[in-house]
Amino acid sequence: MEDATKSTWIVAALDQYEGHLLRYAAWIVGDVERAREVVQETFLRLCKEQPARVESHLAQWLFTVCRNLAFDVRKKENRMSPLKDPETIPITYDRPGASLEHEQTMSQVLRLMDTLPKNQREVLRLKFQSDLSYKEISEITKLSVTNVGFLIHTAIKTLRKELLAESAKRRIQ
Amino acid sequence: MNINPDDPKWTAYVLGELNDAERAQIEKELESSAAAREVVEEIRLATDLLRHEFTLEQAVGLAPEQRHVITSAAARPVGALDERPGGRRPPLQFSRPMFRWAGVAASVAAGLLVVATLSVPSLLRSRQDAPLPQAATAPAPVGEREERDGGQSVKTNPTAVSRDKVESARKTAQVAAEVENLRQIRQWQQAGQLLQQGAQASGSLPAVPPAAQRPLPAYSFAENKVLTLPAGTPGPTTVAGALGDRVDRPQFNKEAYDFISDNAFVRVTQDPLATFSIDVDTASYANIRRFLSMNQLPPKDSVRIEEMINYFSYDYPSPTGRNPIAAYTEVAAAPWNPQHRLVRIGIKGKDVDVAKRPPSNLVFLVDVSGSMATPEKLPMLKSAMKLMVERLGEGDHVAIVTYAGASGVHLRSTSGDKKEVINSAIDSLNSGGSTNGGAGILLAYETATANFIRGGTNRVILATDGDFNVGITNQGDLIRLIEEKAKSGVFLSVLGFGMGNYKDSTLEKLADKGNGNYAYIDTMNEARKVLVEEMTGTLLTIAKDVKIQVEFNPAEVNAYRLIGYENRALQHQDFNDDKKDAGDMGSGQTVTALFEVVPRGVEVAISAVDQLKYQERVLDTRRAANGEILNVRIRYKDPDGNTSQLMETPVIDRRTAFNNASTDFRFAAAVASFGMVLRDSAHKGQSTMDSVIEIAEKSRGADKSGYRDEFVQLVRKARALKGNQ
Numbered sequence: 036m037e038d039a040t041k042s043t044w045i046v047a048a049l050d051q052y053e054g055h056l057l058r059y060a061a062w063i064v065g066d067v068e069r070a071r072e073v074v075q076e077t078f079l080r081l082c083k084e085q086p087a088r089v090e091s092h093l094a095q096w097l098f099t100v101c102r103n104l105a106f107d108v109r110k111k112e113n114r115m116s117p118l119k120d121p122e123t124i125p126i127t128y129d130r131p132g133a134s135l136e137h138e139q140t141m142s143q144v145l146r147l148m149d150t151l152p153k154n155q156r157e158v159l160r161l162k163f164q165s166d167l168s169y170k171e172i173s174e175i176t177k178l179s180v181t182n183v184g185f186l187i188h189t190a191i192k193t194l195r196k197e198l199l200a201e202s203a204k205r206r207i208q
Numbered sequence: 209m210n211i212n213p214d215d216p217k218w219t220a221y222v223l224g225e226l227n228d229a230e231r232a233q234i235e236k237e238l239e240s241s242a243a244a245r246e247v248v249e250e251i252r253l254a255t256d257l258l259r260h261e262f263t264l265e266q267a268v269g270l271a272p273e274q275r276h277v278i279t280s281a282a283a284r285p286v287g288a289l290d291e292r293p294g295g296r297r298p299p300l301q302f303s304r305p306m307f308r309w310a311g312v313a314a315s316v317a318a319g320l321l322v323v324a325t326l327s328v329p330s331l332l333r334s335r336q337d338a339p340l341p342q343a344a345t346a347p348a349p350v351g352e353r354e355e356r357d358g359g360q361s362v363k364t365n366p367t368a369v370s371r372d373k374v375e376s377a378r379k380t381a382q383v384a385a386e387v388e389n390l391r392q393i394r395q396w397q398q399a400g401q402l403l404q405q406g407a408q409a410s411g412s413l414p415a416v417p418p419a420a421q422r423p424l425p426a427y428s429f430a431e432n433k434v435l436t437l438p439a440g441t442p443g444p445t446t447v448a449g450a451l452g453d454r455v456d457r458p459q460f461n462k463e464a465y466d467f468i469s470d471n472a473f474v475r476v477t478q479d480p481l482a483t484f485s486i487d488v489d490t491a492s493y494a495n496i497r498r499f500l501s502m503n504q505l506p507p508k509d510s511v512r513i514e515e516m517i518n519y520f521s522y523d524y525p526s527p528t529g530r531n532p533i534a535a536y537t538e539v540a541a542a543p544w545n546p547q548h549r550l551v552r553i554g555i556k557g558k559d560v561d562v563a564k565r566p567p568s569n570l571v572f573l574v575d576v577s578g579s580m581a582t583p584e585k586l587p588m589l590k591s592a593m594k595l596m597v598e599r600l601g602e603g604d605h606v607a608i609v610t611y612a613g614a615s616g617v618h619l620r621s622t623s624g625d626k627k628e629v630i631n632s633a634i635d636s637l638n639s640g641g642s643t644n645g646g647a648g649i650l651l652a653y654e655t656a657t658a659n660f661i662r663g664g665t666n667r668v669i670l671a672t673d674g675d676f677n678v679g680i681t682n683q684g685d686l687i688r689l690i691e692e693k694a695k696s697g698v699f700l701s702v703l704g705f706g707m708g709n710y711k712d713s714t715l716e717k718l719a720d721k722g723n724g725n726y727a728y729i730d731t732m733n734e735a736r737k738v739l740v741e742e743m744t745g746t747l748l749t750i751a752k753d754v755k756i757q758v759e760f761n762p763a764e765v766n767a768y769r770l771i772g773y774e775n776r777a778l779q780h781q782d783f784n785d786d787k788k789d790a791g792d793m794g795s796g797q798t799v800t801a802l803f804e805v806v807p808r809g810v811e812v813a814i815s816a817v818d819q820l821k822y823q824e825r826v827l828d829t830r831r832a833a834n835g836e837i838l839n840v841r842i843r844y845k846d847p848d849g850n851t852s853q854l855m856e857t858p859v860i861d862r863r864t865a866f867n868n869a870s871t872d873f874r875f876a877a878a879v880a881s882f883g884m885v886l887r888d889s890a891h892k893g894q895s896t897m898d899s900v901i902e903i904a905e906k907s908r909g910a911d912k913s914g915y916r917d918e919f920v921q922l923v924r925k926a927r928a929l930k931g932n933q
Binding site: 041042045046049053054057058061067070071072079082159160163164184185188191194195 | 281
């Protein structure tokens with residue numbers, strides 16, 4: 036592929052996936068700033084690829100590389116500050132006050148989602164935030180397709196059950 | 209039938225993850241079991257809700273300098289990347305934690321550390337960069353320490369535990385209420401209570417497969433045509449790839465433009481019929497203009513030639529008889545290949561007396577908050593608004609007020625004949641920011657009142673995804689304001705967009721008090737119906753389901769090619785099938801189609817199908833010898849009719865030279881030429897930017913609106929960007 040074409044291709048890929056990858060990475064590393072570095076590195080690796088080798092499964096490639104890099108960062112971070120549980124690192128935003136604002140506007144459903152096991156949360160995120168297929172999610176997370184389907188189904192069922200239970204409780208009161 | 213709601217297949221079905229056989233099985237179960245339908249509907253609600261939730265998450269982007277590092281790396285050839293310029297800090301996430309750990313004070317030491325981390329990881333990286341991502345770094349599976357059983361025992365994380373339980377319960381209850389709302393909206397939609405006409409369209413909702421799996425009718429024709437592509441063109445393999453990949457994952461650039469393969473020449477002896485639906489859209493031309501105005505060439509697949517041709521109005525006489533449409537044909541030499549003939553088929557819709565319908569004063573109040581960015585919201589609204597603008601006349605006025613973080617007048621009240629002004633204002637609507645509707649609605653009413661048309665339709669149209677925040681005004685005040693304005697004759701219509709329309713009740717109340725209607729818009733068809741047909745109720749559709757079928761005479765014609773209309777093709781048998789939808793025509797609209805025809809005796813390269821063994825085509829020599837080159841049949845229905853009417857007109861070629869053709873004919877040919885050059889079409893022949901400019905300059909005609917002049921400017925711009933070819 037010509038350099039100019041490749042460059043357009045990278046920019047288009049950047050436009051399409053930058054936001055999705057950042058939110059995914061931020062969810063893993065717990066910090067937008069480090070997520071940005073992870074995503075930048077992901078795209079630099081893409082620049083080194085022959086487009087023909089990646090094109091057919093671009094989304095899957097990007098998410099896999101991004102995920103691996105993000106977990107590396109998280110592992111290192113854990114070593115650096117062993118007292119911090121990675122699960123409790125709040126996502127911080129770069130604007131003053133933004134974190135609080137986020138806390139307040141964060142939707143109830145997303146809060147409810149936090150009570151799900153982490154593997155369920157991850158597949159939900161990949162499915163509904165980034166609209167990836169079971170197959171792609173399976174390749175990225177190294178879970179089987181059946182397992183991905185099961186996790187998503189179970190997560191949805193749990194969320195639904197809780198919502199309905201609350202709704203019923205409200206009616207009785 | 210007993211169904212097991214715990215089976216993951218239900219979710220897989222809703223998410224479009226099943227194969228054909230599995231899906232058919234599920235659909236059978238859905239037909240026979242109410243319980244199954246309920247399960248699927250519940251899952252659908254939950255998935256819509258989740259999808260919506262994620263769109264609400266704060267959007268984040270890379271820092272500009274990070275993007276810069278990537279784009280400059282992208283510009284370098286593969287292999288040259290490892291030689292980074294010395295001064296630039298490589299964007300290694302590994303260095304960051306060390307930075308922190310070292311502390312800001314120890315700047316010298318930190319500097320050393322950076323140097324150290326620079327060299328080691330880049331060495332590592334070059335070894336790790338195997339082609340497959342799996343090999344890049346060792347994956348650390350999520351949930352290693354957590355249960356993999358799918359959450360039979362739900363593990364609560366520390367944040368959840370620390371949360372105030374009462375508060376949590378209250379919020380969950382709210383969510384449940386929202387789900388309830390969403391369910392109601394769906395039920396209304398199914399019952400057709402929102403829009404009476406909607407009922408027919410969405411009749412048996414549970415049995416309809418997920419959107420991604422519905423067959424795309426446009427492709428069937430493309431597949432047929434692919435077979436006739438000349439050998440050596442890159443078409444077939446690419447098309448096969450595009451078709452094969454037509455699955456429900458976000459494919460690269462799929463969002464943007466579907467792959468278009470030029471219609472190829474078809475030998476008349478192979479298929480004497482061409483069948484297609486009219487297309488009154490003009491979006492592609494506006495899109496091309498947008499690209500060129502940003503000094504960019506439009507992507508090839510964004511160039512739809514029929515939409516370019518139909519962007520311009522042509523001077524076809526209005527039908528005078530009882531038919532609501534009239535057809536006109538013209539034949540002359542094709543400017544890009546003088547041996548070929550160019551046939552123009554023009555259809556004109558009856559002009560309905562503008563004086564007979566009251567003028568409209570419309571003020572769009574558009575929610576441009578961040579959540580409106582998804583394709584089914586603001587972009588769809590914009591397309592629908594343009595369709596509506598198409599129908600407006602001189603006496604009508606349109607204004608646009610936006611609201612998000614701040615509200616403002618985006619377009620002052622503008623006469624409906626200044627379509628280019630209105631359309632470019634629509635084009636420049638972009639989403640971003642948070643919602644504050646209070647000030648917006650005041651501003652919209654002010655604009656409507658200031659431009660009040662006595663005896664006309666005065667209407668504020670609020671378009672939102674439901675995050676309508678009344679901001680500075682409290683809800684009671686707002687409703688009183690709307691009630692008061694309704695008495696003054698300014699009405700309010702509310703259009704809800706997007707998946708989960710949470711503030712449904714608020715919106716409905718607003719519309720109710722505002723003497724208006726409330727519509728929930730989920731598809732482009734719905735948007736078209738509500739905005740074009742209902743909102744501008746008196747702007748008439750004069751014919752619907754207009755289809756064209758052309759039969760070529762093998763005694764005169766060797767081969768033919770329809771220019772454009774690639775995604776409007778119909779199966780031949782669909783022409784007479786009144787159940788098959790096609791495009792509608794509004795009062796005064798024109799539609800133009802061009803055929804490039806290779807006369808008998810002129811050769812053209814077409815990869816031929818082998819001679820058939822058993823078939824022999826018998827020519828009705830008596831009829832074929834009448835000198836007609838083709839016969840046009842048009843079917844249409846009256847706007848309220850179910851049975852189609854047939855019109856027919858034969859075409860004779862009088863060997864007209866291109867320069868002797870009508871002005872409109874030559875201009876349409878120039879537009880088609882331009883499209884082919886932009887698309888690098890294999891059929892562009894002698895077309896160049898220069899030849900397009902030359903033809904267009906001589907065929908501007910009266911050009912009252914200045915569109916044709918603008919066209920010439922655009923071609924010049926394209927020539928500067930692309931060169932003459």
